[in-house]
Amino acid sequence: MSDPISPVSPLDLDEKEKTFLDATELILNMGPQHPATHGVLRVILKLDGEKVLGLECMIGYLHRGVEKIAENRTYTMFNPYVDRMDYVAAVSNGLGYCEAVEKLLNIQAPPRANYIRVILTELNRIASHQLWLGTHALDIGAMTPLFYTFRDREEILKIFERYCGARLTTHAFRIGGCQYETYSGFEKDVKRFLDFVAPKIDEYEELLTTNRIWVERTTKVGVISAKEAIALGVTGPVLRASGVKWDLRKAQPYAAYKEFDFEIPTGQNGDTYDRYLVRMAEMRQSMRILRQAVEGIPEGPIMAKVPKVLKPPVGEIYHSIEAPKGELGYFIVSDGSTQPYRVRVRPPSFVNLQALDLMCRGQLIADVVAVIGTLDIVLGEVDR
Amino acid sequence: MPEETKSPSSPPPEGGGKPAAANPPTEKPVAAAAAKPAAPAKPAGPTPEPWDAPVVAALKRLFGSGVQALTYLGQNYLEVDRSLIPEILQILRDQEQFDYCVDITAVHYPQRPRQFEVVWILYSHPRNERVRVKTQIADGEAIASAVPTWPAANWLEREVFDMFGIQFSGHPDLRRVLLPEGWKGHPLRKDYGIIQQDQEWVQINLGIESGQ
Numbered sequence: 001m002s003d004p005i006s007p008v009s010p011l012d013l014d015e016k017e018k019t020f021l022d023a024t025e026l027i028l029n030m031g032p033q034h035p036a037t038h039g040v041l042r043v044i045l046k047l048d049g050e051k052v053l054g055l056e057c058m059i060g061y062l063h064r065g066v067e068k069i070a071e072n073r074t075y076t077m078f079n080p081y082v083d084r085m086d087y088v089a090a091v092s093n094g095l096g097y098c099e100a101v102e103k104l105l106n107i108q109a110p111p112r113a114n115y116i117r118v119i120l121t122e123l124n125r126i127a128s129h130q131l132w133l134g135t136h137a138l139d140i141g142a143m144t145p146l147f148y149t150f151r152d153r154e155e156i157l158k159i160f161e162r163y164c165g166a167r168l169t170t171h172a173f174r175i176g177g178c179q180y181e182t183y184s185g186f187e188k189d190v191k192r193f194l195d196f197v198a199p200k201i202d203e204y205e206e207l208l209t210t211n212r213i214w215v216e217r218t219t220k221v222g223v224i225s226a227k228e229a230i231a232l233g234v235t236g237p238v239l240r241a242s243g244v245k246w247d248l249r250k251a252q253p254y255a256a257y258k259e260f261d262f263e264i265p266t267g268q269n270g271d272t273y274d275r276y277l278v279r280m281a282e283m284r285q286s287m288r289i290l291r292q293a294v295e296g297i298p299e300g301p302i303m304a305k306v307p308k309v310l311k312p313p314v315g316e317i318y319h320s321i322e323a324p325k326g327e328l329g330y331f332i333v334s335d336g337s338t339q340p341y342r343v344r345v346r347p348p349s350f351v352n353l354q355a356l357d358l359m360c361r362g363q364l365i366a367d368v369v370a371v372i373g374t375l376d377i378v379l380g381e382v383d384r
Numbered sequence: 385m386p387e388e389t390k391s392p393s394s395p396p397p398e399g400g401g402k403p404a405a406a407n408p409p410t411e412k413p414v415a416a417a418a419a420k421p422a423a424p425a426k427p428a429g430p431t432p433e434p435w436d437a438p439v440v441a442a443l444k445r446l447f448g449s450g451v452q453a454l455t456y457l458g459q460n461y462l463e464v465d466r467s468l469i470p471e472i473l474q475i476l477r478d479q480e481q482f483d484y485c486v487d488i489t490a491v492h493y494p495q496r497p498r499q500f501e502v503v504w505i506l507y508s509h510p511r512n513e514r515v516r517v518k519t520q521i522a523d524g525e526a527i528a529s530a531v532p533t534w535p536a537a538n539w540l541e542r543e544v545f546d547m548f549g550i551q552f553s554g555h556p557d558l559r560r561v562l563l564p565e566g567w568k569g570h571p572l573r574k575d576y577g578i579i580q581q582d583q584e585w586v587q588i589n590l591g592i593e594s595g596q
Binding site (some may be wrong): 071104230251252327333 | 487503505509534563564576
């Protein structure tokens with residue numbers, strides 16, 4: 001005990017200690033209050049030494065019954081609630097919900113509204129990815145990116161604040177379009193932000209992409225093949241990093257995405273490092289979309305003609321969008337009244353989290369933290 | 385009235401825990417306002433139409449009248465007998481390339497003899513197509529699990545069980561997923577109130593009188 005460097009000889013152990021060291025399996029509880037679980041995720045790990053044999057996720061700590069609330073609110077009243085699911089990408093949530101109800105009502109948002117929607121959604125995608133990068137890097141031990149990304153994300157939140165008064169749960173869109181016209185200088189602000197953030201993203205990459213520790217901690221960690229990812233319903237950057245070129249903005253375009261020229265970044269190995277590269281490339285593609293959208297924003301109304309009381313005809317609709325985390329879908333059943341009969345949210349984080357077990361098997365405990373980070377889950381959306 | 389145009393196989397939900405919304409005085413101005421925009425055929429609302437596709441023809445050849453194929457607002461769906469579900473899901477995946485199970489969910493219609501409608505939302509990566517498969521089951525009946533077909537179904541089915549109490553036979557681990565173990569009741573059923581809680585659970589586990 002006095003010299004911690006010299007290894008303890010097994011011969012010195014008594015029977016009890018021997019049994020302990022020989023034990024092959026250990027059940028370890030991680031969370032729900034754990035800084036690396038990004039909220040209130042509880043993971044129960046089955047370990048062999050430091051190696052993960054399997055794990056189970058315990059979720060539901062943030063369950064608020066969003067789907068039940070929807071059934072007791074009108075279509076318009078439920079709109080702000082969706083922002084509280086994936087609260088770091090609230091704009092995407094609102095876009096998906098508004099478009100789903102619009103489809104059900106058979107109305108279309110005017111082109112100008114669609115452009116505003118694309119601009120805000122893509123800004124939000126960059127903000128979401130920045131938050132992911134900062135926290136993910138912090139989990140793995142790189143502290144600086146957190147300060148950089150939060151500093152730069154602030155600029156996006158300032159644009160949101162100037163546009164609609166809120167920074168996080170923005171409630172930016174309305175069914176039928178947008179409530180607010182852009183403020184004077186909106187386009188200039190977005191352009192200024194794009195010029196500001198381009199070198200910043202290079203800066204993040206300088207810190208990490210060839211950083212030996214980062215590469216060692218992420219390469220071949222949490223590997224998921226394309227086939228496994230599809231079978232598990234995984235979507236978003238996690239699927240694309242496994243080599244599947246699938247993005248709803250291209251596959252089934254919505255809003256104004258058809259009009260923009262951009263690429264779908266993909267990876268090959270499906271490991272944590274590739275997912276990092278895919279998200280970094282996605283931020284740059286979002287900037288590309290933003291430049292085109294800000295240049296080409298058309299004049300015109302920002303709201304379609306929408307009745308004061310929304311009563312969609314009897315029927316049901318499924319509409320999904322490419323949220324920063326993956327496919328975010330809304331399945332809405334209307335009974336012809338002012339309140340939805342049923343709203344089902346298909347949350348990307350919930351489905352992606354299912355893959356955690358597969359991705360962590362055979363890895364070390366420290367890698368579990370890396371894999372939770374790379375999945376980019378938001379517990380508000382997992383639990384709803 | 386849009387209610388009458390809905391296909392007979394799915395009667396309109398009425399009441400079901402929320403106030404009957406169709407009171408005549410408010411109905412009229414809304415319909416008038418809805419008629420104003422240029423959107424075609426607004427007041428009547430679109431109706432589900434039969435859906436014709438090679439997939440449907442293949443399924444009809446195998447199962448005859450057990451399968452109904454419809455399309456509504458450009459979205460295709462199949463209404464299927466409960467007993468055919470495992471086979472049809474398997475065929476959709478193996479032969480029709482619907483390799484991605486997007487979502488599994490349910491809708492509760494308390495006034496129907498078979499109260500629950502279970503919905504599978506499927507997507508095919510090679511074909512870039514979506515389809516919904518729906519079936520109706522009674523309370524207490526079990527439905528075959530889709531976990532052997534798509535591993536993604538695991539948590540999705542657990543959530544349906546958690547929220548509606550629908551049993552999935554053959555599911556490897558059918559437990560509650562969002563609500564705590566030991567909770568009584570299934571919140572997304574229409575007879576479960578919006579502020580209702582399992583007070584007993586709250587008292588025992590949280591040590592407070594009421595969660596409200």
